[in-house]
Amino acid sequence: MAPANNGEGAVSLEASEFARLKAQASRYLKPEELDRLEAAYHLSADAHSGQFRISGEPYVTHPLAVTQMLATWHLDVQALIAGLLHDVMEDTGVTKDHIAGEFGKTAADLVDGVSKLDKLEFQSYKEAQAENYRKMFLAMARDVRVILIKLADRLHNMRTLDAVRPDKARRIARETLEIYAPIANRLGLNTIYRELQELSFRHIHPMRYRVLSKALRQARGDRREMVARLMGSIQERLEQWHVEAEVHGREKHLYGIYRKMVDKHLSFSQVLDIFGFRIIVKNVPECYLSLGALHELYKPVPGKIKDYISIPKANGYQSLHTTVIGPGGTPVEMQVRTVDMHTVAESGVASHWLYKDDSQPLSDLQRKTHNWLQSLLELQTASGDSAEFLEHVKIDLFPGDVFVFSPKGKIFNLPRGATPVDFAYAVHTDVGNRCVACRINNELMPLRTELSNGDQVEIITAVHASPNPAWLSYVRTGKARAEIRHFLKSVQHEEATALGERLLIQALRSHSFVLADIGDPAWERLLREVGLKHRNELLTDIGLGKRLAAVVAKQLVDAQGAQQASHGDEPRPQRTASPILIHGGEGMAVQMARCCRPIPGDPIVGMIRKGQGLEVHVNDCPVLTRNHSSERDRWVDVEWELGTERMFDASIRVIAEQRRGALARVAAAITDQEAGIQNVSMESERGAHIIINFTLQVQNRLHLARIMRAIRRIPDVVRINRTRGDNKIADKNERRS
Structure with missing residues (x-):
């Protein structure tokens, strides 16, 4: 609101403040530059005439205070003019063209760079804040003086924040602490950095500050x-x-x-x-x-x-x-x-700029600072690419963070140790969920690779892909972790429900029932007995191994039998249940046991693991028979579905003579058979032999046999056998004759 005495007293205050500024600037500016500075002051005073700050002071006292700070740094006349005029484009009718005509293009560009964002609509405050970052860094890219003016502007606003209502003051103080203070720190403006922190603390936590x-x-x-x-x-x-x-x-x-x-x-x-x-x-x-x-x-x-x-x-x-x-x-x-x-x-x-004297060379440290500033300006001039320029600035401004770029040049701020998966979720949740591979600086790299400042990251997605639980071991951002967990929980629930239905259908067949034979009264009776509300909850429990399909099937059959008996129907004869067909792509509810690594062609058996679903083992897996012989009620008949085309992990051990190129020849034989090598490790054996362990990607048992025959033909190879986890199980004819 306007003060009562806004006449000569206010003019006297403005004039005295400008006199202080002029005296400060006269220590290093030329007389003609002081004349331009005075012209800028009069334009600012005229443009802001009749405007007052919330505190009641004439508005022009704010640009005067900002410019006084700039003068203590001995900034040039263009920067001081911009300091005096930094609000006229936003709050008055003065245009950029008018400023350029009066004071030159440089001063006009500085004023334009300091001006607030255009009146754009943002979906959230975070989005607006992110755009503010972009605007500031781009302005700094064009001319570092923009940031210095912006910081002086923010510091004076913080010094006069007591006049602002408390909720708005807290928001401004929090933004200052999160954005402007770190920028001041990175630029080495230690005095401003500390004062911004102190003032922010005073308004965010006033009671703690006083105590x-x-x-x-x-x-x-x-x-x-x-x-x-x-x-x-x-x-x-x-x-x-x-x-x-x-x-x-x-x-x-x-x-x-x-x-x-x-x-x-x-x-x-x-x-x-x-x-x-x-x-x-x-x-x-x-x-x-x-x-x-x-x-x-x-x-x-x-x-x-x-x-x-x-x-x-x-x-x-x-x-x-x-x-x-x-x-x-x-x-x-x-x-x-x-x-x-x-x-x-x-x-x-x-x-x-401080104490700059052309007769004295800059110190080594001042020269480095000067060269850094010049490199920013030269980069802008040479490239003309704001994304490339912004990359340099952001990396340099926040060395404690990692700044990476999308292929289109958009910057993403991630914590140290972040991976392409973190980046994918930062782009969009759907991109993260469908991520299958990545290119870092145009090279295919593993998804667990730690990103470095300046990396360009491209995420490769697939329509039917889904998050891998292993990602949780190396993602760094809370967003990525939360989204992965949410997806896995919902998908596991869906997959477990589908598996539970398949297991129940199999169990009902032994009673000569199909799922459609079970009427709603029987379902309702069973759900009441087990304390559940919905049929899918019961199926999910079966799929996750929390309930046995055979027990639930018996309960349903009994409930249906009681219903049929009440209608005089004859009971159905029992028959043997058909096995569940496994194709290997069921999802998390069906897993291949790592202890024996079954592949199509191996005789298999299923084991219901409580809370995890169905685990598929080879039927002679020692781990299964040793640890679960007393839990045969959890074993399920399973068979491989015909025509399964996906790849499965299989392990082999090769003993070869220690000759140059032996490993390369074995690897070449594997790839010739269109198999992938997931992992390879070597160990020495007594004498002149080496042991090579491979984890391969194969289609089935016949495919593995072809690979092993191809390896066996290599003269260097002494012996080859398939290994399953810690148990080495020799296939027929594995030894060389």
């Missing part, structure tokens, strides 16, 4: 004497080592203390290292000399020494960190850095 602030003020008073004593001791020891240094005591930031309490489950009294010291020296050798002096004075904490000078952080930050045990056993953090390092640590990518 911790009070506790920190109390601790500051209690430890004032200790801090003064520590600073004196450090200064004295550095002088003894002939090191000229500035020593500054510093207090840990409130949000950092809060995060430490939350992450390590500590109370405030348990967080001892709330104070630290910063030692600023002339050059790099004196950094390491100072570290030695500090470690002679106080014992260092093992594992707490970090050398960011030799290995700088991704944002260019350089410093030596060490934690020592101070008086009274209190841990104290020390940071040692040069003046140039301190400049970059506080101002990050903005530092290449």
Whole structure:
């Protein structure tokens, strides 16, 4: 709302703020540039005339405050003009063409880049937030000054957030903490990064902020004497080592203390290292000399020494960190850095504008920062491809995350260790559920491959594919894990219901009944007895092995018999049940036992495993007979369905003479027979022999026999046999004559 005295007093306030800005900018801008800056101020003041902030201040005080921050970084006149005009395109009738005509295309592009998103409709706040990310990164890609203006804009808004209603303030603060503070950190704008964190914390958790602030003020008073004593001791020891240094005591930031309490489950009294010291020296050798002096004075904490000078952080930050045990056993953090390092640590990518003097070359670190910025601008100019440019920016901005790209250039942010399956579900649930293979950077790769920054990922799908339970062992995102589990649960339920029906049909045949013979009264009677509401629930229990089909069939027959008896019908003669036909593609409700690896052509038997469904074994499987001889009521007659065409796993062991190329010749013989090699391993044997174990993909027993005959013809091969799990079962004629 507008204040009552919006006349000369308000104009005086605006004029005084601009006078401060002009004085600041005059330290490094030329007179003609100051004239352009004043023209921009008048345009901003005229455009925002009559507009007021929620606090009641004239609106133009906001762009003035933003531009004052930019002037402290010594940004050029184009950036300062954009700072003054950054809201005129959104909130007034001033157009981009007008700005370009008055101040040039560069200033107009900067203002356009800082402007908010167009009034697009998004399906969710998350979608809008994601688009905000894209807009900001693209704007930064065009000109890094856009991000610097945006951060200054956000910082001033956060400083004046008390005027905003609490629910909106919390939303803005949360967005700041999740988006803008990390960007400031990545750009090395440490001062802004810390202040954004503190202000966000104050509005998201106001009560916690007040309590911790009070506790920190109390601790500051209690430890004032200790801090003064520590600073004196450090200064004295550095002088003894002939090191000229500035020593500054510093207090840990409130949000950092809060995060430490939350992450390590500590109370405030348990967080001892709330104070630290910063030692600023002339050059790099004196950094390491100072570290030695500090470690002679106080014992260092093992594992707490970090050398960011030799290995700088991704944002260019350089410093030596060490934690020592101070008086009274209190841990104290020390940071040692040069003046140039301190400049970059506080101002990050903005530092290449700071104190810029053409007569003096940039320091090595400033040159690296400058080159990084130039590389962004050159990439945009050279490629003209925003997707390629955005890839570089996002990878560099968030090195802790993995950013990968779709074939169309869309960016996806995934956690470290994420796989193509995570990517597939990030694209769409249906893409994840139908995923069968992937290409990473145009090469076919396993689905469990960990993705790296900048990878281009293409997901290959199939209409009838479905999630593999093994994916749960390596996916990293909550979305992928939840979707896989949901699909498997629903699909297993459907498959178990279908299997339960097949098992019940088989069991009913021994009583000369078919499923259609069982009337609704018999079903209703049985469901009441077992406490279920629906017929499918009973069939699912049978398929999952929770109920035996033979028992349920007997109960249904008895119920139907009672119904028939009441009508005077004759009972039906019993007959032998037909076996269940197995084709190997039934899904999770029917599984091939890994202990014996049955393939079509092997005599088989089924075993109902409680909660898992039907497991198919070879009929002489030692594991089955040893472990389940007392559970024959769970055995089911099964047979292979004729014409089964899918591939099955089969294992063979080959003993060959240890000659060069033996493995290659055996592998070639296998592939010549149109079989796939799933796995191969080698072990040595006494003498001049090697043992090669293969897991193959075969169609049936005859196919496996052809493969083994082909291998047997190789002169290097001494012996070959089929293996089933841990049990080696020799087929006929497996040994060479």
